[in-house]
Amino acid sequence: xxxxxxxxxxxxxxxxxxxxxxxxxxxxxxxxxxxxxxxxxxxxxxxxxxxxxxxxxxxxxxxxxxxxxxxxxxxxxxxxxxxxxxxxxxxxxxxxxxxxxxxxxxxxxxxxxxxxxxxxxxxxxxxxxxxxxxxxxxxxxxxxxxxxxxxxxxxxxxxxxxxxxxxxxxxxxxxxxxxxxxxxxxxxxxxxxxxxxxxxxxxxxxxxxxxxxxxxxxxxxxxxxxxxxxxxxxxxxxxxxxxxxxxxxxxxxxxxxxxxxxxxxxxxxxxxxxxxxxxxxxxxxxxxxxxxxxxxxxxxxxxxxxxxxxxxxxxxxxxxxxxxxxxxxxxx
Amino acid sequence: xxxxxxxxxxxxxxxxxxxxxxxxxxxxxxxxxxxxxxxxxxxxxxxxxxxxxxxxxxxxxxxxxxxxxxxxxxxxxxxxxxxxxxxxxxxxxxxxxxxxxxxxxxxxxxxxxxxxxxxxxxxxxxxxxxxxxxxxxxxxxxxxxxxxxxxxxxxxxxxxxxxxxxxxxxxxxxxxxxxxxxxxxxxxxxxxxxxxxxxxxxxxxxxxxxxxxxxxxxxxxxxxxxxxxxxxxxxxxxxxxxxxxxxxxxxxxxxxxxxxxxxxxxxxxxxxxxxxxxxxxxxxxxxxxxxxxxxxxxxxxxxxxxxxxxxxxxxxxxxxxxxxxxxxxxxxxxxxxxxxxxxxxxxxxxxxxxxxxxxxxxxxxxxxxxxxxxxxxxxxxxxxxxxxxxxxxxx
Numbered sequence: 001x002x003x004x005x006x007x008x009x010x011x012x013x014x015x016x017x018x019x020x021x022x023x024x025x026x027x028x029x030x031x032x033x034x035x036x037x038x039x040x041x042x043x044x045x046x047x048x049x050x051x052x053x054x055x056x057x058x059x060x061x062x063x064x065x066x067x068x069x070x071x072x073x074x075x076x077x078x079x080x081x082x083x084x085x086x087x088x089x090x091x092x093x094x095x096x097x098x099x100x101x102x103x104x105x106x107x108x109x110x111x112x113x114x115x116x117x118x119x120x121x122x123x124x125x126x127x128x129x130x131x132x133x134x135x136x137x138x139x140x141x142x143x144x145x146x147x148x149x150x151x152x153x154x155x156x157x158x159x160x161x162x163x164x165x166x167x168x169x170x171x172x173x174x175x176x177x178x179x180x181x182x183x184x185x186x187x188x189x190x191x192x193x194x195x196x197x198x199x200x201x202x203x204x205x206x207x208x209x210x211x212x213x214x215x216x217x218x219x220x221x222x223x224x225x226x227x228x229x230x231x232x233x234x235x236x237x238x239x240x241x242x243x244x245x246x247x248x249x250x251x252x253x254x255x256x257x258x259x260x261x262x263x264x265x266x267x268x269x270x271x272x273x274x275x276x277x278x279x280x281x282x283x284x285x286x287x288x289x290x291x292x293x294x295x296x297x298x299x300x301x302x303x304x305x306x307x308x309x310x311x312x313x314x315x316x317x318x319x320x321x322x323x324x325x326x327x328x329x330x331x332x
Numbered sequence: 333x334x335x336x337x338x339x340x341x342x343x344x345x346x347x348x349x350x351x352x353x354x355x356x357x358x359x360x361x362x363x364x365x366x367x368x369x370x371x372x373x374x375x376x377x378x379x380x381x382x383x384x385x386x387x388x389x390x391x392x393x394x395x396x397x398x399x400x401x402x403x404x405x406x407x408x409x410x411x412x413x414x415x416x417x418x419x420x421x422x423x424x425x426x427x428x429x430x431x432x433x434x435x436x437x438x439x440x441x442x443x444x445x446x447x448x449x450x451x452x453x454x455x456x457x458x459x460x461x462x463x464x465x466x467x468x469x470x471x472x473x474x475x476x477x478x479x480x481x482x483x484x485x486x487x488x489x490x491x492x493x494x495x496x497x498x499x500x501x502x503x504x505x506x507x508x509x510x511x512x513x514x515x516x517x518x519x520x521x522x523x524x525x526x527x528x529x530x531x532x533x534x535x536x537x538x539x540x541x542x543x544x545x546x547x548x549x550x551x552x553x554x555x556x557x558x559x560x561x562x563x564x565x566x567x568x569x570x571x572x573x574x575x576x577x578x579x580x581x582x583x584x585x586x587x588x589x590x591x592x593x594x595x596x597x598x599x600x601x602x603x604x605x606x607x608x609x610x611x612x613x614x615x616x617x618x619x620x621x622x623x624x625x626x627x628x629x630x631x632x633x634x635x636x637x638x639x640x641x642x643x644x645x646x647x648x649x650x651x652x653x654x655x656x657x658x659x660x661x662x663x664x665x666x667x668x669x670x671x672x673x674x675x676x677x678x679x680x681x682x683x684x685x686x687x688x689x690x691x692x693x694x695x696x697x698x699x700x701x702x703x704x705x706x707x708x709x710x711x712x713x714x715x716x717x718x719x720x721x722x723x724x725x726x727x
Contacts, residue, residue: 014556015556015559015560015563018556018557018560019560019563019564022560022561022564026569026572026573026576029573029576143708143711143712144704144708146654146707146711147654147703147704147707147708147711148700148704149658149661149662149665149681149700149703151662151665151681152681152697152700152703155684155685155687155690155697156690156697158687158690159687159690159691159694260565261562261563261564261565261566262565262566264565264568265565265566265567265568265569266567268565268567268568268571269567269662269665269666272666272685273685273687283568283571284571284666284668287571287572287575287668288575288667288668295572295575296572298568299564299568299569299572302564302565302568303563303564303565306563306564306565307563310563
């Protein structure tokens with residue numbers, strides 16, 4: 001087990017390095033750099049800039065050095081927790097990100113929990129009552145959940161909340177807690193607001209999870225050991241829980257790795273609509289203004305979250321399922 | 333040797349042999365013509381037969397074919413051009429088609445608007461005016477257009493009455509007809525998925541095939557690459573890449589750029605599927621035979637291995653088209669996708685970004701309906717194809 005964890009951790013290092021290279025390339029992709037845009041803007045406002053000042057700024061940001069040196073210094077900064085400078089906010093990126101990345105994590109984890117709680121009973125019902133009306137109805141609902149864009153769901157929910165309750169449900173805390181440090185009262189307020197984005201982001205993931213668990217359970221239910229258990233007089237409920245359900249549970253864990261990127265990207269959109277203080281709106285804003293260090297840091301951190309999520313799910317799977325532990329292969 | 337000669341030689345041990353000439357096809361001809369047809373059918377025909385049993389998938393296929401064909405004649409179907417403004421009708425609500433006016437059959441017609449400016453809220457308010465009966469005209473001359481940008485014409489399937497208006501789904505903040513815009517938007521929204529999937533198909537088959545066929549360090553590198561790409565949350569990555577496209581680009585280039593971005597990120601799933609199939613199939617006799625006859629790897633992969641699981645690939649490709657359509661919608665919704673004057677369903681939904689707008693003008697959300705419809709149809713179609721993909725399995 002320890003060897004497996006160590007191996008997985010070791011594999012993570014090159015993966016993260018590659019991710020950082022891709023992120024840096026994306027940061028560099030837009031034509032020109034932030035400075036030239038800034039200079040153009042200053043000139044448009046009538047400010048004349050001396051050549052020396054431009055040169056000074058260039059040197060300050062390291063823009064005059066070759067790309068690979070820029071990359072190395074950026075990477076070195078990353079390792080020390082220095083994420084670079086946000087030109088848009090004129091503050092260090094780590095300050096801008098602050099607890100946004102934490103809130104993204106909270107929303108994502110809550111969504112994973114929500115998905116489990118909802119998908120589990122529905123999938124079990126659907127599989128044990130295959131082709132019943134309930135099964136067809138739930139499958140259809142699941143398809144609708146898969147097909148509706150999240151942000152539209154958010155809009156519709158907002159709209160009805162507006163019409164029925166006359167309230168706006170944007171944000172993740174009550175306004176009075178907005179700039180306060182984390183406290184128990186603020187935590188409760190977050191909990192109160194959390195369910196809306198969680199439900200919205202979770203729908204498509206839940207639908208996918210239901211379909212997968214249902215298919216898995218159906219496969220298991222047709223196996224000979226289930227027939228044997230039944231023939232021995234095992235009551236149906238016990239038969240179900242004792243054997244097939246446990247076998248079909250793997251995707252619950254394995255899917256954390258699949259669901260996490262989906263939820264993070266889903267939350268990016270939904271957060272824009274609901275104006276949640278997660279990473280989404282800042283990322284979009286940063287991309288629109290080409291504040292690339294900020295955008296790159298978000299991308300990097302979100303990818304890091306995903307890699308960690310996959311790691312956790314793989315370790316959990318290996319712990320749960322000896323076939324994976326001893327097979328030495330990848331999960332799934 | 334005939335029966336007679338056998339008896340001559342042995343005499344005692346008489347042993348009967350059928351004197352009729354031996355016909356090797358005799359046993360096979362015992363099966364019915366229907367079975368014959370089944371046994372000699374090509375794999376694709378078998379796939380089609382099995383696919384036909386999946387009713388929902390067949391219906392979806394018909395709907396999709398219909399939609400795609402309709403994008404060829406969008407200009408004819410839409411009552412107005414996508415960017416035609418009607419300054420007198422800003423955010424006008426949908427007009428309903430009626431048949432009877434005051435109990436008298438008029439045929440399909442709409443009531444004109446009566447317009448009033450609310451002095452307090454400064455809102456333009458439009459209401460149907462029963463005194464203005466505007467019968468619809470069909471196959472009529474209207475706004476001139478160039479079909480697909482080439483053939484000039486001015487015949488429309490349906491137009492407003494003389495001097496009247498026809499906004500069946502209402503208008504937006506610039507007074508543009510929403511129905512016409514949805515019809516025109518279908519062109520971009522529907523083709524984005526197809527073009528994107530072709531990019532990801534080529535990448536997926538090539539890289540997945542190489543990875544599975546060669547194995548070793550090549551396989552390792554490609555697998556790590558796939559892992560890295562999959563670690564990025566898709567929408568932020570799409571957003572970053574499309575934000576990196578220069579603002580000065582022509583909308584058409586932006587559109588192609590987006591399809592390529594969608595494809596560039598989507599190929600990983602396909603490549604994994606191809607790799608696992610190639611891994612399994614490359615040791616089969618037919619692949620070895622091809623190798624022994626001196627076929628190059630490219631030919632073995634492309635000519636022998638890939639066709640044997642093409643149906644699976646098509647099924648999984650179909651299932652990933654909806655993700656691309658939703659992706660384009662999301663990008664354009666955030667204003668980082670397709671740019672004006674191009675129209676896509678996401679661009680239309682961009683108008684509905686604010687909940688106040690949705691509350692006041694709920695018809696601006698109607699572009700969701702075709703999105704959901706197309707995504708559902710592709711999902712059902714993909715399901716049907718997946719079930720039919722392996723015609724030699726049981727059931």
